Amino acid sequence: MAPLATVEDVRAAFAAGLRDVASPADLQELRNRFLGRKRGAVTALLRSVAEASPDERRELGRQANALKQEIEQALAARREASAADAPTAGDDGRHSPTEKPAAAEGSAGAEVARGSGVHDRISGRGAPAAPLSSAVLDVTLPGREVRVGHRHPLTAVREEIEEIFTGLGFEVVEGPEVEDDYHNFEALNMPPEHPARDMQDTLYLDAPLRTRSDRPGTLLRTHTSGVQIRYMETHEPPVRIIAPGVVYRRDTPDLTHSPMFQQVEGLLVDEDVTMTDLKGTLECFLQRLFTPDTQVMFRPSFFPYTEPSAEVFMSCVFCRGDGCAVCKRTGWLEVLGSGMVHPAVLEAVGYDSERLTGWAFGVGIDRLAILKYRVQDIRAFYENDLQLLEQFPL
Amino acid sequence: MRILVSWLREIVPVPVGIDDLAEALTRHGFEVSSVDPAPEIPGRPAAGPDAVLDLEITTNRPDCLSVLGIAREVAAIYANPLRWPPLAEPPAANAEVAVTIEEAGAAACPRYASSLADVRVAPSPAWMAARLEAAGVRPINGVVDVTNYVMLELGHPMHAFDLDRLAGAELRVRPARPAETVRTLDGETRALGDDMLVIADAERAQAVAGVMGGADSEVTGATARVALESAWFDPISVRRTSRRLALSTDASYRFERGADIDAPVRAMRRAHALLAEIGAGAPRGGIADCYPAPRTPTTVALRHARIGRVLGIDVAPDFVPVILERLGFRIETGPDEAGAPTWRVTAPGHRVDVHREIDLIEEVARHHGYHRLPSTFPPLRRPPAAPADSLERRRLLRRVLTAGGCSEAITYGFIEEAAGRPFVAGGDELVRLANPLSETYAVLRPALLPGLVDALVYNRRRGRRDIRLFEIGRRFSAAAGETPGVAVVVAGSAAPEHWGDGQRWRTGDRGGRVPPADFYDLAGIVERLLDALGVAPAFAAPAGAGPAWFVPGRSAVVQASAPGEGTLVTLGHAGQLEPAVAAARGLPAGSGAIHAAELDLDAVVRAGGDRRRLVASPPPRFPAIVRDIAIAVERTLPAAAVRETIRAVAPDSLVAVRAFDRYEGPGIGEGQVSLAFRLTFRRGDRTLTDAEVQRTMREIGTALRTTHQATFR
Numbered sequence A: 001m002a003p004l005a006t007v008e009d010v011r012a013a014f015a016a017g018l019r020d021v022a023s024p025a026d027l028q029e030l031r032n033r034f035l036g037r038k039r040g041a042v043t044a045l046l047r048s049v050a051e052a053s054p055d056e057r058r059e060l061g062r063q064a065n066a067l068k069q070e071i072e073q074a075l076a077a078r079r080e081a082s083a084a085d086a087p088t089a090g091d092d093g094r095h096s097p098t099e100k101p102a103a104a105e106g107s108a109g110a111e112v113a114r115g116s117g118v119h120d121r122i123s124g125r126g127a128p129a130a131p132l133s134s135a136v137l138d139v140t141l142p143g144r145e146v147r148v149g150h151r152h153p154l155t156a157v158r159e160e161i162e163e164i165f166t167g168l169g170f171e172v173v174e175g176p177e178v179e180d181d182y183h184n185f186e187a188l189n190m191p192p193e194h195p196a197r198d199m200q201d202t203l204y205l206d207a208p209l210r211t212r213s214d215r216p217g218t219l220l221r222t223h224t225s226g227v228q229i230r231y232m233e234t235h236e237p238p239v240r241i242i243a244p245g246v247v248y249r250r251d252t253p254d255l256t257h258s259p260m261f262q263q264v265e266g267l268l269v270d271e272d273v274t275m276t277d278l279k280g281t282l283e284c285f286l287q288r289l290f291t292p293d294t295q296v297m298f299r300p301s302f303f304p305y306t307e308p309s310a311e312v313f314m315s316c317v318f319c320r321g322d323g324c325a326v327c328k329r330t331g332w333l334e335v336l337g338s339g340m341v342h343p344a345v346l347e348a349v350g351y352d353s354e355r356l357t358g359w360a361f362g363v364g365i366d367r368l369a370i371l372k373y374r375v376q377d378i379r380a381f382y383e384n385d386l387q388l389l390e391q392f393p394l
Numbered sequence B: 001m002r003i004l005v006s007w008l009r010e011i012v013p014v015p016v017g018i019d020d021l022a023e024a025l026t027r028h029g030f031e032v033s034s035v036d037p038a039p040e041i042p043g044r045p046a047a048g049p050d051a052v053l054d055l056e057i058t059t060n061r062p063d064c065l066s067v068l069g070i071a072r073e074v075a076a077i078y079a080n081p082l083r084w085p086p087l088a089e090p091p092a093a094n095a096e097v098a099v100t101i102e103e104a105g106a107a108a109c110p111r112y113a114s115s116l117a118d119v120r121v122a123p124s125p126a127w128m129a130a131r132l133e134a135a136g137v138r139p140i141n142g143v144v145d146v147t148n149y150v151m152l153e154l155g156h157p158m159h160a161f162d163l164d165r166l167a168g169a170e171l172r173v174r175p176a177r178p179a180e181t182v183r184t185l186d187g188e189t190r191a192l193g194d195d196m197l198v199i200a201d202a203e204r205a206q207a208v209a210g211v212m213g214g215a216d217s218e219v220t221g222a223t224a225r226v227a228l229e230s231a232w233f234d235p236i237s238v239r240r241t242s243r244r245l246a247l248s249t250d251a252s253y254r255f256e257r258g259a260d261i262d263a264p265v266r267a268m269r270r271a272h273a274l275l276a277e278i279g280a281g282a283p284r285g286g287i288a289d290c291y292p293a294p295r296t297p298t299t300v301a302l303r304h305a306r307i308g309r310v311l312g313i314d315v316a317p318d319f320v321p322v323i324l325e326r327l328g329f330r331i332e333t334g335p336d337e338a339g340a341p342t343w344r345v346t347a348p349g350h351r352v353d354v355h356r357e358i359d360l361i362e363e364v365a366r367h368h369g370y371h372r373l374p375s376t377f378p379p380l381r382r383p384p385a386a387p388a389d390s391l392e393r394r395r396l397l398r399r400v401l402t403a404g405g406c407s408e409a410i411t412y413g414f415i416e417e418a419a420g421r422p423f424v425a426g427g428d429e430l431v432r433l434a435n436p437l438s439e440t441y442a443v444l445r446p447a448l449l450p451g452l453v454d455a456l457v458y459n460r461r462r463g464r465r466d467i468r469l470f471e472i473g474r475r476f477s478a479a480a481g482e483t484p485g486v487a488v489v490v491a492g493s494a495a496p497e498h499w500g501d502g503q504r505w506r507t508g509d510r511g512g513r514v515p516p517a518d519f520y521d522l523a524g525i526v527e528r529l530l531d532a533l534g535v536a537p538a539f540a541a542p543a544g545a546g547p548a549w550f551v552p553g554r555s556a557v558v559q560a561s562a563p564g565e566g567t568l569v570t571l572g573h574a575g576q577l578e579p580a581v582a583a584a585r586g587l588p589a590g591s592g593a594i595h596a597a598e599l600d601l602d603a604v605v606r607a608g609g610d611r612r613r614l615v616a617s618p619p620p621r622f623p624a625i626v627r628d629i630a631i632a633v634e635r636t637l638p639a640a641a642v643r644e645t646i647r648a649v650a651p652d653s654l655v656a657v658r659a660f661d662r663y664e665g666p667g668i669g670e671g672q673v674s675l676a677f678r679l680t681f682r683r684g685d686r687t688l689t690d691a692e693v694q695r696t697m698r699e700i701g702t703a704l705r706t707t708h709q710a711t712f713r
């Protein structure tokens, strides 16, 4: 006869056996192995008590009986747990993965399908706290989904821009989307019939709309420059603002054009504001929005409201300046329009154009988002497909 | 503007290769958008590498819409002299054709030069035709081609009239007469307005000034004598006419940006030289130059110190006059100002963009080189203002709504009329666009919901079932103008499905474990977002059926009290969207209910507290006593009425009343509903006794019985 197992050996063997239980049949088999009248391990242990020395008999008897109770409790608890799960398990077990209701909704469907195969196993739900009887969990099943929404990617970029400029001491200001001709054009050195008005194909209202100012709105703003004019009309310099917002152009939608898009314009007016400050600020902005090694290049351009004007290019985010199809092999991407505020604009708001200088810039948020997230088609931003929206950071 | 480099070389030396030239022009503000191979120009072999450069000319530089204009820049960049193309010497003037600028036309036409020529109309020589084609102009015949050639080369538009088809041997520059028409060269008969300038013969209009000539005096194979026009037309007049006629030409494009008022005679002399060169004609007499009030050139003071103040760099004082002279400006040195030089700079006629000092600073910056500008950072002289409340509020809204499971949509501000129409409140009207891109974008959105419904439909059609979207944006209506709003749409299940949730419900047309989202899921979102903005909303049944875009009886008006306002402020509405509204936008059948809410953010702001003035209260030190109460009342009685009755009776120790159950059916009388409330009592200064709560509960019971005929369960 093999030497008798100790109480601890039997307890360990039972714990191991319980861990492997996957069905009611397994549970019955485990019971027989330990509590069976003939070959049960605990039964054998109890029998051995009689053969122990008188010194050991009392203690061994107490331990063996305690173990027997523990095992009985554990088996009962497990039986209860599996009974409680049975209706759910039976109900779900009839579903094939393809019938799963959530199958169309991305990964959740796949997870549910993966779970269905184990429903006839003893579930861990409702298991009592006793260490030996704690039921085994299938930890590979998915957790309860916490439903959170996502910011729109254009908002994510816009807020990032706002944060960068707030950090540089700029104030964020806003204004109306329905504008009057004066604030959209005239105050910006674009009198009626100015050919530069063609650069921004404008959408006009059928009838003037009342606004909060004394000028009725007649058009959809083509840029947020009107916000800057309004700010200067009501604030003394220095001015250090950015004006983000939606703007409208009469552009037929295509890969790179949308008749509505988002823009941020910046304006700095103070004594001794220079074009080199403009370059330094935009460099800082683009390096933070993209990567610290982003390079910035200015090229002469024309806008009626700035002079000198510059188109701003940054090193291509796709090829890091080596040249690729996106940057047309130049290594540079045009991202911004900018320049020194035209003295006529300062004069239109009653500022002293001799004492003050200023600079302004304008950038399409959509364009930056396209470059930042490599979105192929600007129109995708306005379809609001959740499968796109959910890819962006919260 | 397409520039043939070999043509350019006739006027200025190009000491670099094509790529370097393109790069230099781009760096000076003339973006080369493409470099195309040059066609062969028969009889005019290129003296070096050739190509056609396609240049983007900004609207302020019409002088560069010509070979000469680009040549001037190239001359300045490489410090080379210009070589003028040959000009004919004008013989003595003759009076065979009388030119009159009528007084009413003088403002729009301050200068009109004309001359006559005997011509032999034939195709142009191959070299001229090839150059025109390289520049994108179709060759027609020698005479017309010469006028176009001059325009491309010198930048000045010209026109040729068939002299024998002009009535009365005269040209009159005058406004169009009432109801006057002209058949233009493109064959269209155009109705003219009295603010349009025409060139007429003794009887009628023969050309729209600066825009297009008339077909009736067109140069044809039969033409023997021509009257050539080289004039200067006012930019605004030309632009207005061109726009009104929807007719843009090479000539109108140049005139509306600004032609060189000094150029007409020069262009005429060049035209005669070319007519002679190609054997197409010879002048009959000289050039009649009608220029009654010659313009004085613009003179501008330029200070070296100002250049530095604007650009932030120290440009060498010697560089300034040198570069401006190379560009054709006349320079006089002025007195030093504060130890720095100044100049008086006179602009040549072609520089219509130069009016003031800053225009010259731009020239200095361009030729000094933008690439040489260093990067500096502007000092902050004053603490920046605190972020605007509106901005903070929107960020908070986004945080709350995304945390509540809604994703942000951004939809177009203009929509289809059919999409907007159902959301127009009674008595209000849609705001229409005068020139919409298409019917899809014809009206400004009266609410955010039409765009959100479309976005929801878009996602639903792509197989999504659980859809929660919100948008923060502006709405437009004739009555309210432009207002900020926030809107939410909810469709699909109330919560994400989980394998561990046993109960099964029906959502839409497919089985699910969780119930479909209902009005109260939406109400919870609305309550949460308003709470974040410091607003305690009250939901009330709307008077009547409620907004037409909701199912009758299944919508609420969301209200709140506003500081300093006696009545409740209406913030907006929430409810179940009328199925027909979504169906009309293409929502597939069987999609289930859509719940939607839209709030006016201006009203929310009025009702909101100042979040920055929050004063914390210490956590309660004494225990609360909780009592549940279940009553049966009329089915139509709103829970809010019961709540108000309880509140009215209870002392201040009642800190919360919350409905936690509602039941209709077996065990409850016909037309009755069972409502259960949980009441929490607590005092801040001592522990409440059971006895006093018991007393309060009895009083509440009495009040509910008398006010609402409630029975206790």
Ligand SMILES: [Zn+2]
Binding pocket: A316, A317, A318, A319, A320, A321, A322, A323, A324, A325, A326, A327, A328, A329, A331, A332
């Ligand atoms: Zn690249």
